[in-house]
Amino acid sequence: MEYLFDTHTHSDYSHDGVPPLETAVLAAVNKGMKYLAVTDHCDKDCAVLPGLDWVRQIDLVSRKREMTALKRKYADRIVLADGLEYGYAPEADALYLQVEKEYPSDYVINSVHVVEGVDIYMREFFDARTKKQAYTAYLEAVRASVDAPYGYDAIGHLGYIARKATYPDKRLLYEDYADLVDEILKAVVEKGKALEINTASKGTKCDLYHDPTIIKRYKSLGGELVTIGSDAHDPSRFCDDFENAAAVLVSCGFRYAFVYENHVPKAVALDK
Numbered sequence: 001m002e003y004l005f006d007t008h009t010h011s012d013y014s015h016d017g018v019p020p021l022e023t024a025v026l027a028a029v030n031k032g033m034k035y036l037a038v039t040d041h042c043d044k045d046c047a048v049l050p051g052l053d054w055v056r057q058i059d060l061v062s063r064k065r066e067m068t069a070l071k072r073k074y075a076d077r078i079v080l081a082d083g084l085e086y087g088y089a090p091e092a093d094a095l096y097l098q099v100e101k102e103y104p105s106d107y108v109i110n111s112v113h114v115v116e117g118v119d120i121y122m123r124e125f126f127d128a129r130t131k132k133q134a135y136t137a138y139l140e141a142v143r144a145s146v147d148a149p150y151g152y153d154a155i156g157h158l159g160y161i162a163r164k165a166t167y168p169d170k171r172l173l174y175e176d177y178a179d180l181v182d183e184i185l186k187a188v189v190e191k192g193k194a195l196e197i198n199t200a201s202k203g204t205k206c207d208l209y210h211d212p213t214i215i216k217r218y219k220s221l222g223g224e225l226v227t228i229g230s231d232a233h234d235p236s237r238f239c240d241d242f243e244n245a246a247a248v249l250v251s252c253g254f255r256y257a258f259v260y261e262n263h264v265p266k267a268v269a270l271d272k
């Protein structure tokens, strides 16, 4: 079946996104999609931590104005969710509390991009650490992000570190970090948050759904809320590889993925 929803996409309100917001919405409509969450980067982590001010900050005022107008304009064609992807750092908690108050959204992904003050997009993070050190520090940051005091909905791209790592074997294997991964998954379940299956690293095959041990573990710990997101920075990747991601979820015992409107999860059948 075709999957016609995407919970993780970027527009040019993100420092690294391509399409103007309306172009993204039109692309989704033309593809026949029923739901699109545009989750632009809100990187307050980079605003508060030293050395990361090269990351352009999002213009939340203009974006809110345009998003509100587009929701209205396309209401009969698509559910457009006003989403944001927060870059987690404990130092930015107060700023995100302020953002959620001033710019209420439909859906927030809480993602770890910065670990021990370094953007893990950068090679230097890996050069300075063994794989064990790097992955442990990353997972500890994700564990802390689950306890963030603001109202997010899903934990973004668990395992993202493997996308950029420079080690010969990049895989984040459950058995190597079982205690820490269990702590994360238990906290996600306990707090009623969702685990995101992110398809952006399909080429590396180093993610949750190419080795679904972690997804199965989440399920066995009581996890029900899962989202699927392409993390597309260009509309050509909307819903990319969702068939495979959905098939893996079904094989792990999930019958539904979820999309969010006004922070309320709505079930989408995976196996009809």
Ligand SMILES: [Zn+2]
Residues within 6 Å of the ligand: 085, 111, 113, 156, 157
């Ligand atoms: Zn991200």
Ligand SMILES: [Zn+2]
Residues within 6 Å of the ligand: 008, 010, 085, 231
């Ligand atoms: Zn993203």
